[in-house]
Amino acid sequence: MLKLIIGNKVYSSWSLRGWLAVRQSGLPFEEVVVSMYDDAWPERRMQPDIRPSGGKVPILWDGDHPVWDSLALIDYLNDISGGDKFWPADHPARAMARSIAAEMHSSFMALRRQHPMNTRHVYVPAPLDPEVEQDLARITQLWWDARDAFGADGAFLFGEFGAADIMFAPVITRLVTYSIPVPDDARTYMNAVLAHPFMQDWAKGAREEEWIIPRFERTEQGA
Numbered sequence: 309m310l311k312l313i314i315g316n317k318v319y320s321s322w323s324l325r326g327w328l329a330v331r332q333s334g335l336p337f338e339e340v341v342v343s344m345y346d347d348a349w350p351e352r353r354m355q356p357d358i359r360p361s362g363g364k365v366p367i368l369w370d371g372d373h374p375v376w377d378s379l380a381l382i383d384y385l386n387d388i389s390g391g392d393k394f395w396p397a398d399h400p401a402r403a404m405a406r407s408i409a410a411e412m413h414s415s416f417m418a419l420r421r422q423h424p425m426n427t428r429h430v431y432v433p434a435p436l437d438p439e440v441e442q443d444l445a446r447i448t449q450l451w452w453d454a455r456d457a458f459g460a461d462g463a464f465l466f467g468e469f470g471a472a473d474i475m476f477a478p479v480i481t482r483l484v485t486y487s488i489p490v491p492d493d494a495r496t497y498m499n500a501v502l503a504h505p506f507m508q509d510w511a512k513g514a515r516e517e518e519w520i521i522p523r524f525e526r527t528e529q530g531a
Contacts, residue, residue: 310337311369313357315344317514319524321425321478324510325378326366328474331506333389337368343519379413382471394471401458405465405472408450412475419443423482424524427514431526433487447479448494455497463500477501 312330314323330337342352342365353363361367361376368375368384375384386394396402418439436444454465454472461467465476480498483490490498501507 310335311340311357312337313340313342313365313367313369315342315365316517316519316521317341317510318428318517318519319425319521320344320365321420321481322364322378323366324425324478324481325474326368326381327510328477328506329378329382329385329394329471330368331509332393332469332471332474333385334393335385335389341513345521345523346519378475379409382409382474386471394474396458396466396468396470398458401466404454404458405470408454408465409472409475411450412447412472412479416443416447416479419447419479419482423486423488425478425481426485426524427481427511429485429526431486433489436488444483444488444490447476448490451476451494451497452491455493463497465497469501469504469506473501473504477507 310330312326314320314327317323327339340357342358343349344353344365352358357369358365358367360374364376366376366378366381368381370384370388375381382394396405418437422437422440451465458466462469464470465472480501482488483498484502502511
């Protein structure tokens with residue numbers, strides 16, 4: 309059986325991507341949650357089951373073979389689960405899906421730095437840094453372009469839920485957490501992702517966690 313090691317569900321955006329990918333594959337797996345950034349984290353991340361990834365999560369074990377990095381997990385799981393659950397079959401759609409997934413993987417640093425994932429709260433709105441506004445404009449434009457060109461047959465970026473939606477899922481939680489305004493079409497897409505059964509299951513697990521990581525918390529808090 310596959311074994312997926314992830315970090316705190318409240319805070320770990322990359323873990324969310326890896327976990328959604330395994331769920332999307334339909335393959336059975338063992339889930340192991342490890343708390344990050346406590347006093348024991350430097351030692352814990354160097355244990356044999358995490359060390360191959362450089363001490364980062366998520367890391368997927370298929371028997372004795374580790375796979376890490378979210379895009380690598382998606383492609384590996386796609387290969388071993390039939391090749392039809394993650395990327396669109398249509399070649400132009402697949403090209404765009406891979407492109408925007410890769411852009412998500414490597415970009416939008418201002419949004420990531422200033423608005424870390426934290427599913428525990430919804431904060432009151434606050435003015436956005438201009439670099440965050442640029443990230444947000446690019447993200448919502450990508451969503452619009454994908455939906456306009458290839459998403460007419462479903463609620464997600466390319467119709468059916470897939471790899472591109474998985475890569476953007478933690479961004480959606482950030483936009484909710486920090487009450488960041490988005491266009492109506494983006495909000496409709498966000499609501500579809502948040503309502504997906506996999507996201508509902510993740511949210512339930514996050515609500516059950518008790519770990520607090522102060523570096524990812526704010527003092528001014530809304531509902």
